[in-house]
Amino acid sequence: MSDRVRMRVFAVTGLGLLALLLWGLAGLPDFTVYRGPYGDILNRLAVPQRSTTDVVTAVNFDYRAFDTLGEEFILFSAVVGVTSILRAMRGERTRAPEDEAAGRHVPETSLAVRVTGLGLVPPTILIGLYIVAHGHQTPGGGFQGGVILATALLLTYLSADYITMRRVGPTWLSELAEGMGAAGFALVGVAGLVAGGAFFENFLGKGTPGELLSAGTILVSNFAVGLAVTGGFALMLSEFLLQTLTRRRGRGRRPRARRT
Amino acid sequence: MSFLPYAVVAYVAAIGLYGVVTSRNLVHLVICLSVMQSSSYLLLLSIGFKDRASAPVFADVPLGTRAVDPVVQALTLTDVVVGATVTALLLALAVQAHKRYGTADPQELRPERR
Numbered sequence: 001m002s003d004r005v006r007m008r009v010f011a012v013t014g015l016g017l018l019a020l021l022l023w024g025l026a027g028l029p030d031f032t033v034y035r036g037p038y039g040d041i042l043n044r045l046a047v048p049q050r051s052t053t054d055v056v057t058a059v060n061f062d063y064r065a066f067d068t069l070g071e072e073f074i075l076f077s078a079v080v081g082v083t084s085i086l087r088a089m090r091g092e093r094t095r096a097p098e099d100e101a102a103g104r105h106v107p108e109t110s111l112a113v114r115v116t117g118l119g120l121v122p123p124t125i126l127i128g129l130y131i132v133a134h135g136h137q138t139p140g141g142g143f144q145g146g147v148i149l150a151t152a153l154l155l156t157y158l159s160a161d162y163i164t165m166r167r168v169g170p171t172w173l174s175e176l177a178e179g180m181g182a183a184g185f186a187l188v189g190v191a192g193l194v195a196g197g198a199f200f201e202n203f204l205g206k207g208t209p210g211e212l213l214s215a216g217t218i219l220v221s222n223f224a225v226g227l228a229v230t231g232g233f234a235l236m237l238s239e240f241l242l243q244t245l246t247r248r249r250g251r252g253r254r255p256r257a258r259r260t
Numbered sequence: 261m262s263f264l265p266y267a268v269v270a271y272v273a274a275i276g277l278y279g280v281v282t283s284r285n286l287v288h289l290v291i292c293l294s295v296m297q298s299s300s301y302l303l304l305l306s307i308g309f310k311d312r313a314s315a316p317v318f319a320d321v322p323l324g325t326r327a328v329d330p331v332v333q334a335l336t337l338t339d340v341v342v343g344a345t346v347t348a349l350l351l352a353l354a355v356q357a358h359k360r361y362g363t364a365d366p367q368e369l370r371p372e373r374r
Contacts (some may be wrong), residue, residue, distance in 0.1 A: 003367075006281065006282075007281075007282070010278070010281045010282075014274065014277060014278065014281075017274075017277070018270060018274050021269075021270045021273065021274075022266075022267075022270050025263075025266035025267075025269060025270060025303075026263070026266070028266060028307065030262040030263075031262040031263070031264070031265050031266065031306055031309065032262065032309060032310060032311040033262075034308065034309070034310045034328075034329060036308075036329065036331075038329070038331050039308060039316070039328070039329025039330055039331050039332070040329075042316075042330055042331065043316055043318075043327045043330060044323075044324070046330070047318050047323050048323075053317060053318045053319040054316075054317045054318075054319065055316040055317065055318070055327070055330035056316055056317070056330045056333045056334050056337070058330075059330050059331055059333075059334035060334045060337060060338075064331075064334060067338065068338070071338045071341055071342065074341070074342055074345055075341060075345050078345030078346070078348055078349050079345075079348075081349050081352070082348050082349060082352045085349070085352040085353060085355075085356055086352050086355065086356070137319050138317060138319050139315070139317060143337060143341055209318075210319065236348050239352075240351070240352070240355075243355050
């Protein structure tokens with residue numbers, strides 16, 4: 001399809017879609033007018049019922065935990081998908097990256113980047129753990145904290161190199177964390193079924209709102225999800241970075257001649 | 261003025277789709293799709309918004325303070341996670357497509373002739 005034909009088709013269908021979208025949005029209640037009762041009910045009940053001061057986390061890991069389990073396994077299958085799409089293909093070999101432009105000098109990572117990068121690793125891990133552990137009190141939780149924790153691994157790549165990063169966070173460890181975390185979260189649900197009679201029933205002691213050890217299974221779920229997200233993102237990051245080493249070897253196969 | 265956030269939703273979705281259709285680079289295409297998806301975050305948060313209300317976090321405000329809907333915010337978190345995974349998967353496919361065809365331009369990708 002030529003560019004012009006594509007743009008014409010898009011102009012017609014796109015404008016139609018936009019009109020439908022605006023029409024649908026116009027039927028919504030006015031902005032700032034809130035109709036649904038559920039938000040207000042939860043805002044009133046979540047703190048006394050579940051001892052969580054962050055109602056969003058209470059919704060995610062307790063009232064709507066079943067959905068979050070699905071979300072967690074979407075992440076899980078996406079990680080599996082990325083690792084299998086990026087697996088080594090026939091004839092691929094991993095090699096230390098070399099610059100392909102002849103005579104170009106590749107500057108080494110500067111000392112400033114190395115020191116700053118390495119210096120940022122401990123605070124990043126600390127913030128990540130803090131966000132995971134306080135998900136039931138303040139905005140945050142397993143998903144957000146897990147991404148921050150995986151960033152710490154990326155900082156070791158930035159300040160050293162890929163080999164060092166794989167030594168700090170080897171694939172088996174990331175895979176183990178991802179699997180254990182996802183299974184742990186599912187087990188919290190099953191434990192609720194056994195101990196409380198309903199899947200994801202919050203059967204642990206709720207404690208006092210505002211204290212670190214409170215909110216029952218929500219805290220446990222946050223740690224399990226944090227582990228899974230850390231492992232999953234670490235795995236995806238190292239798979240993508242491995243491609244920067246793998247891609248270079250493909251010099252033998254020339255790109256196909258372009259048909260224009 | 262009360263329609264403005266919804267107009268922004270439609271605008272963000274439309275420019276995202278325009279980018280997807282006209283893109284000449286697979287990475288750019290994936291980012292355009294993320295832009296398009298971010299309109300759904302905005303829509304969800306707009307639906308749950310209330311006038312003069314705080315976040316649904318009662319860590320340092322007393323219980324009973326007027327707060328926005330926490331359910332749509334939780335949905336938005338799900339949305340963000342799904343968006344991130346879709347982006348990762350599509351980028352992985354883009355890497356492999358580039359390896360196979362030697363180009364990242366979606367308009368030059370053709371089925372391989374056997």
